[in-house]
Amino acid sequence: MIIKNICVNDELANGVTGRIVDYIENNNSQVSHIKIKCDSANVGRLHRISCPYCHGHDTICVTREIDTIDQQDNSFQSKKGIKQFPLRLSWAMTxxxxxxxxxxxxxxxxxxxxxxxxxxxxxxxxxxxxxxxxxxxxxxxxxxxxxxxxxxxQMKEMKRKQPIFQQSSNYLNILSHNIEGLKCNFNAFRNHHLTQNADLICLTETWLSYKNLINKFDMNGYHLIHKSRSSSFSNDHLLHSQKRGGIAVYYRDSISVQEIDSCEHLNLEHITFELLKEKIIIVNCYRSPQQNKTEFLTNIDHHLKEIGIERKIILIGNLNENSLSEKSKPIETKLNTLGFINIYQNLPTTNNLTSLDCLYCNFTLKQNHHKGIGVTYYSFHDTLMFSINNECQINNSNHEIEYNYVEKMEVDDTVPAPSPIVNIPKKSYKRKNQSNDDISNKIFKNTTISTTTDETTNAMTEKQIIFLQNVNDIIEKSILEKSSTTLTLDEQLSIIGLKKVKILGDGNCFFRAISHQLCRNETNHKTIRSTTINYLIKNKDKFAPFIDDTDSTIDKYIKRMSRNGTYADHLAVSAAAVTINKNIIIHEIGKKPLLIPGSDFIDNQLHVCYYPDKLHYDSVLCIDNNSGFLPFQDILST
Incomplete structure (x- = not known):
């Protein structure tokens, strides 16, 4: 057995075994090489190329090497050594x-x-x-x-993600993408598995002109409609002669469509058509950042009213207005007044975590629709995936559809009806550099606030019931050892590598703290409160037994908790944990961290600290500003 790493890259390593087949002597009749045939033929392939004794044979040579004597006695300072072959007899192996x-x-x-x-x-x-x-x-x-x-x-359970595109004739699978050059990205786009599962593909920024041979971009099983930028704008318009732009639509052979043209020429980059079977009008639209928003809104308003605003319309594409921005959003505001809601509101759709791509809908969607974000490696923009059950939608305007308590809630009235959580993994090797504009939304990118599906709701509610039944006993058991009760909360957190981040104390502090945990700012607290209330409404029969004398009924509790500035109690905290699919860890001075169940995975954690004397919550992060994490044995749970 070789007992030393001679050349690891050539597999001549400690533990390799073989049989001695020959000895080679030098001019002094001393053994200089020992030839070995190793048990594995892969050992020594590089050695046999350069060794004159092993070239053309299946052997290797081992030479003498210096073996320094172990210096176990500190007083023995001499470095005596001998030259020896790094081999030993090996009848067995440990x-x-x-x-x-x-x-x-x-x-x-x-x-x-x-x-x-x-x-x-x-x-x-x-x-x-x-x-x-x-x-x-x-x-x-x-x-x-x-x-x-x-x-x-504590290990994650491997679960298959629910596919967005449904393999059923009752569903229409729509894919929208700002492709940033159909010619240069055509092969990647055509062979993408998302493309092959879509019934309708709406593209913006094709960068094609009439000079391009459009038939070069045909795909088997699809028809293609294309419109260049120059044909969308009048000759005297600023964008008429500008390059890039262009929009296209691919639709399957099995789908019947009828293209709709405006009665007059509009300076609007769009392709509009009706799905004859589904009786849905699709407007695939692109607004260049160079086009004035006022002009765009005037033209799109004229076009939508010309089509008939009372009809079922989906407006899809890239309008270059960031829905995640805190600045004014005139396009979104105008479309909301016309009865349109952006299904992808607050979902980042680009590599720098802005939300420029959209899908506006002016009719109410039932819960059996599916949406998601798909990543691409060749474009700055992600794809929007949307699957709609074309037999189960209704014509009611979005103005008329809200949850029972929304009209009375002092929260964000523009929050659309939630949909199932879809987490799509991001890739970081796209060809454009990430900007710092919306870096605070990185965590929010992978945490979509929404209500859960029925199956998940039932499972999580059981965990909640166990928690709520035992919450008083749990809190009593959460006292830390007396030696730690003299510490301040800051010191208590620092011992486990955490720190607190101050949150505005306006009655919304819990929801603000959760918003800070998700996206490093407090601005989404209204959305989080709203989705929490919606979850309580849908599960109020199960939460009703835990209502105390303060409200007497679950309806009164929901009405009170819906008001802006109402402090969150353990019932609201428990509901919020499920809507964001996270285990909420609450730190309190002198007590062991308490886990509020919301996820099946122990590492899905958000951390906040609570001050019972002030009824106030702050956010908690690691010392290095990353998200906090504690192992299971350090947390108190049911």
């Missing part, structure tokens, strides 16, 4: 040495096993059961580490 090798046959003795996992390591070295020979078998020598169960309980 399991430690055998880690990483695979053999055809192995003979194992189990009587001297010690430590967890040794039996597994030994048995798993052999390729087949027929090649395994046991000299003895001691069952008590095979055991696992006692922490295995605890570690396994």
């Amino acid at each position: 399991i430690h040495k055998a880690q990483g090798i695979t053999v055809d046959q192995v003979v194992i003795s189990t009587k001297d096993f010690f430590g967890s996992g040794m039996g597994y390591t030994a048995l798993s070295r052999v390729r087949t059961l027929e090649g395994l020979f046991l000299i003895d078998l001691h069952f008590d020598k095979f055991y696992c580490n006692e922490n295995i169960d605890r570690v396994l309980s």
